Amino acid sequence: MGALAASLVVLAAALTVDVWVYRDAQTRQSRGDTPTVSLGSLRIETPAAWFLGCLILWVVFVPLYLTATGRNPFTR
Template sequence: MTGIPPVALLSILVLLVVLAVDVWVYADAKKRLSQGEQVSVSLGALRVESPEAWFLGCLILWVVFFPLYLTATRRNPFGRSSG
């Protein structure tokens, strides 16, 4: 009785969760852009501002871009823009 090893199942599950989060980031960034609230971050010469760029960034380097997206979308408690 051979089946898929538990480690492989766990890896697949993690990949599916990361992909689902990437799709959510894209959808959220697109919704914010349609409402006139562009999510953008500058990292030196690199500027991430389109929903597609956020999706690709999260897809390629999730551990960096997903927390960066969450930080960029956090609202200022004083209602003023921070930049």
């Protein structure tokens, strides 16, 4: 597999996870179980904010989302 193909696979996987975070956050918000994280004055609570955070800084926001929803396997 070439470097370009590998990069595209990683990008597709990251985008798939970002879309999953958005849809999961929407579902939780509609049930009244909004995942929320406060980082100083920054408050992340809308599905769009979670999606943008994951899109821009995936390695930080995906674990934050998993922790905010109680799904983080590293904290068990």
